[in-house]
Amino acid sequence: MHRRPEEIGSQPPLRYPPYKSNLWRAPSQALVTIPERLRDLAVPVYGYLPIVDTDNDLTRQHAGEPLGERIIVSGRVLDEDGRPVPNTLVELWQCNAAGRYRHARDTHPAPIDPNFGGAGRTITDAEGRYEFTTIKPGAYPWGNHPNAWRPAHIHFSLFGQSLASRLVTQMYFPSDPLCAYDPMFQSVADPRAQQRLVSSFDLDLTRPDWALGYRFDIVLRGRHSTPFEGRV
Amino acid sequence: MTTPRLIATASQTVGPFFHVGPGGTDALGRMASASAPGDHISLRIRVLDGEGAAVPDALIELWQADAEGRYSLTPSLPVEPPPLFSGFGRLGTDADGWCQFDTVRPGAIAGSGQAPHVNVCLMARGLQRHLYTRIYFDGDAGLEADPVLSLVEAERRATLIARESSPSAWELVIRLQGDGETVFLDL
Numbered sequence A: 001m002h003r004r005p006e007e008i009g010s011q012p013p014l015r016y017p018p019y020k021s022n023l024w025r026a027p028s029q030a031l032v033t034i035p036e037r038l039r040d041l042a043v044p045v046y047g048y049l050p051i052v053d054t055d056n057d058l059t060r061q062h063a064g065e066p067l068g069e070r071i072i073v074s075g076r077v078l079d080e081d082g083r084p085v086p087n088t089l090v091e092l093w094q095c096n097a098a099g100r101y102r103h104a105r106d107t108h109p110a111p112i113d114p115n116f117g118g119a120g121r122t123i124t125d126a127e128g129r130y131e132f133t134t135i136k137p138g139a140y141p142w143g144n145h146p147n148a149w150r151p152a153h154i155h156f157s158l159f160g161q162s163l164a165s166r167l168v169t170q171m172y173f174p175s176d177p178l179c180a181y182d183p184m185f186q187s188v189a190d191p192r193a194q195q196r197l198v199s200s201f202d203l204d205l206t207r208p209d210w211a212l213g214y215r216f217d218i219v220l221r222g223r224h225s226t227p228f229e230g231r232v
Numbered sequence B: 001m002t003t004p005r006l007i008a009t010a011s012q013t014v015g016p017f018f019h020v021g022p023g024g025t026d027a028l029g030r031m032a033s034a035s036a037p038g039d040h041i042s043l044r045i046r047v048l049d050g051e052g053a054a055v056p057d058a059l060i061e062l063w064q065a066d067a068e069g070r071y072s073l074t075p076s077l078p079v080e081p082p083p084l085f086s087g088f089g090r091l092g093t094d095a096d097g098w099c100q101f102d103t104v105r106p107g108a109i110a111g112s113g114q115a116p117h118v119n120v121c122l123m124a125r126g127l128q129r130h131l132y133t134r135i136y137f138d139g140d141a142g143l144e145a146d147p148v149l150s151l152v153e154a155e156r157r158a159t160l161i162a163r164e165s166s167p168s169a170w171e172l173v174i175r176l177q178g179d180g181e182t183v184f185l186d187l
Helices: A175-181 A192-197 B154-160
Strands: A070-079 A091-094 A118-122 A129-135 A140-141 A149-151 A153-158 A166-172 A212-215 A219-222 B042-046 B056-064 B088-092 B098-104 B117-124 B133-136 B161-166 B169-175
Touching: A091 A129, A118 A129, A149 A175, A153 A219, A166 A219, B042 B056, B042 B117, B056 B098, B088 B098, B133 B154, B133 B169, B154 B161
Parallel strands: A070 A212, A070 A219, B042 B169, B133 B161
Antiparallel strands: A070 A129, A091 A118, A091 A153, A140 A149, A153 A166, B042 B098, B056 B088, B056 B117, B117 B133, B161 B169
């Protein structure tokens, strides 16, 4: 019997009470399953906005250099069969080294860095590789529960090759003690799937005398995605 | 025998700060240039939560066929000049939960048996996974026979059908939860 990823905990459930904002926003009715033959698969995957050469280097987008620990984040985008997903848009966004987003609704009393916007975009190459240069984001408090802190994380958005492969996720850093207390990270029950959200330090990615390197491979659902296998 | 598959990367919420990145531009709300063929429409979408409150931090993506019912068949590289019709739109909701796309009314996809529709991908703070739904057009002759609408209980189908509020201006309210909850799809 094939089980859906949600059942084995590799995807977070739609309803997850420990995440307070979920309470009035998660649907209460079951999703309606669309048979594969009725799914629109061959859809265009992103809009037409040109990418410029500093889009994947968040340390070079302003007049001066941002404060913080310079890092390289790189990896491969794969499908569930391990095949590379080339030519797909990867977007990321994050707070600065002090844990503050450059966003009007972020009221955390940490400094804004005038030299850090916190957003990047790139396209995967023929082997599905992407690379960003950025600074390591800080942890920050949030209002979910008393003394709640988000672990340092970078938001990622990917399209893949079909509507079903769309993914928005967050990348975490190795050995972060805050992950154990974070409802977002903990909403993924399967420990192997949790590990997939954690980047690994990679000395080979490190640029000597310049930046540390973290590897983050991303696996997208494919055209024949797991949930539909073995179904009548 | 099937080979072991890799575990797909888990979804995580888009959070409240996506305007820093993917939601930072209004440019992707203009899906069709003035000279794109077809019936030009505005498509206004509002997102409400389970208490009926506006959701001011949802990110809405639309994926649709052109007026002839054709999807772009290959992933589209960001190119200049942009095509007349992109087929993809993306906007964050405003303080009242609204966003407005300028597009063309999609055509029926030949041979699909499906009524013309717009695919919707909705992300928001509070949602750990994005939600898929569809937008159909009120009064369309193909609604009755649409095989996806037919999978939906009759009394809930209206949640997927936009109404024309004034000529060429279409509106749909997406209710995330509770009374009149929108039908969300599992792809």
